[in-house]
Amino acid sequence: MQPKTRHLALGAVIGVLAFILIALVVVIWVAYSGAYNVSATQGHLPFVRWTLETTMKNSISDRAESVQAPSLSESMVTAGATPYKSMCAHCHGGPGEEQSEWASGMLPEPPHLPDVISEWKPSEVFWLAKHGMRMSGMPAFGPTHSDDEIWNITAFVMQLPGMTEETYASFDTESSGEHGH
């Protein structure tokens, strides 16, 4: 290597190290100073929101690719209704049912599932319900529920977009598998 090229290479290495050092100092400063507002009453900055949402969508679709979805039967839909109503509806609502008042104070606010679920595949809903989503308030049901139970809920959730209020209301909240904890 010529002395000049060596100088350039050394300069580049020092530049990169300085950049990493400054980035570290900024991260540590943000963490310790309390300057970042974590409240749920103020939304994320647009670029933070874009990063989080895009990361979330791609992370879930990527991981759900290895999930083998069973064919979702009518009996699974029925079996999934009660657990959906007792474990998901206070955050996500249902046909003719609003989310609980407290859930509207969450950030991100849990979406009304009948409106958004057509954007998701069954394997993705299953993956999401099983593993949850860190730092969002979406719980993981995998540690407490079997895959079969989560597939039942998934089968029910996939029916939500076309479901009438009457059909939704006709599913019993008391009977079948899930007992309130």
Ligand code: HEC
């Ligand atoms: C404590 C509230 C809460 C409960 C209970 C809950 N979720 Fe969620 N859920 C969330 C939040 C918050 C998000 C993230 C919304 C976001 O980031 O846009 C979410 C996201 C989702 C999404 C992705 C929707 C989208 O387009 O953003 C699905 C599907 C979902 N939940 C299904 C379920 C199912 C099924 C259950 C019940 C087994 C459930 N959730 C229970 C809060 C909850």
